[in-house]
């Protein structure tokens with residue numbers, strides 16, 4: 221199995237950073253996805269979040285809808301939110317059998333105390349359940365701005381250990397980062413990653429166009445830097461929170477700063493924050 225087989229765009233170096241983008245939806249976004257589907261390229265990878273307050277059946281139905289609409293589903297699994305091994309196994313069995321899921325994104329998740337047997341992503345990967353059910357690629361989190369509970373050095377070690385475990389199980393690792401508003405931390409982090417010899421493909425997390433208050437709310441909730449100077453560069457003044465903002469400047473700066481030799485294989489992952497149609501319209505407007 222090669223990256224080319226799971227996504228044709230990884231192996232070809234493209235001038236267009238928007239080529240081969242991926243999206244993220246929540247279980248509640250299925251009606252929005254149906255509406256936006258004609259505007260989205262077939263086979264686009266679409267992640268389905270694993271948030272509190274969602275029923276497992278709703279997540280699984282969303283995964284099915286992604287497949288039926290002609291896209292590549294990438295369900296999230298939040299290790300710390302899994303209440304039992306059975307819940308996890310049943311989910312994986314169902315999404316692979318019903319929706320031909322080949323990729324999964326495994327994340328620790330925000331609960332300070334695990335709600336079940338899994339404390340971190342590595343434990344989920346180590347169960348063997350993923351490859352046994354035909355999963356071919358595993359997404360893991362990238363933290364370009366660090367993590368409130370884990371040191372920078374530990375984050376690299378965790379990343380290296382997860383990648384080694386995924387490869388040992390004959391699956392392909394893909395790194396999907398937390399969203400950010402500032403290009404520089406992404407570029408520096410990518411450079412450090414490649415200097416450490418981590419060559420896995422990376423998806424940089426980019427916010428879709430959304431209301432400014434909403435963006436700041438998500439930033440606060442997810443521990444993402446949104447200082448006045450960062451937001452000014454993004455195109456937002458904190459003295460006027462009315463209106464919305466898109467990632468025009470961020471994507472422009474990333475495009476100018478990215479260098480294949482230095483940063484390796486990079487694509488974008490869009491977080492629409494409830495505004496799927498707006499995000500896809502923005503992508504189509506800016507896609508060369």
Ligand SMILES: NC(=O)C1=CN([C@@H]2O[C@H](COP(=O)(O)OP(=O)(O)OC[C@H]3O[C@@H](n4cnc5c(N)ncnc54)[C@H](O)[C@@H]3O)[C@@H](O)[C@H]2O)C=CC1
Nearest residue numbers: 326327328329330331332339340341342361369370378398
């Ligand atoms: N849902 C999403 O899209 C995203 C979520 N995140 C956050 O990133 C965090 C780290 O996830 P991974 O990189 O998958 O970690 P991981 O599963 O590789 O774990 C790395 C280390 O961090 C510790 N850890 C992880 N989450 C913790 C928490 N909430 N509280 C205390 N210790 C924690 C683990 O016990 C382990 O020692 C998650 O907690 C998640 O909330 C980050 C990016 C995107």
Ligand SMILES: Nc1nc(=O)c2c([nH]1)NC[C@@H]1CN(c3ccc(C(=O)N[C@@H](CCC(=O)O)C(=O)O)cc3)CN21
Nearest residue numbers: 246248269271273330398399441442443491492493494
């Ligand atoms: N640390 C961390 N935790 C997360 O949960 C998280 C991140 N980072 N990074 C980004 C993703 C994206 N996330 C989300 C979460 C909620 C919606 C959302 O659309 N929520 C709806 C419904 C809320 C509800 O009714 O429960 C909303 O209208 O806000 C979207 C993306 C959560 N994510």
